[in-house]
Amino acid sequence: MANSFFRNAFDRVVAARERQATRYVNGALMYLDDEHLTALGTSREELRRKGATRYVF
Template identity: 70%
Template sequence: MANSFFRNAYTRMVEARERQVSRYVNGALLNLDDKTLESMGTSRAELRRKGANSYVF
């Protein structure tokens, strides 16, 4: 039981961090122009729909 508790806690922590990083990257990608985003196969509307935050480090 202890093994599964720690495994679940670790998995959830990693998933939360992945969501945070995804929002950060989407925020950074929103700074690119539309032509560059289109060449990457995405759009500004799609990035906003996925969620975007900008962080100041």
């Protein structure tokens, strides 16, 4: 019981951090121009649909 509780909590934390990292990367990719995004095989609309958070650093 204890192992499954901690494993479940850990898995949820990891999943949340993965979603946060994806939003961060998508936000960074939004700064690229359309030519570079096309070369990477994505578009602005696709990044918006996936979720993008722009961080100012």
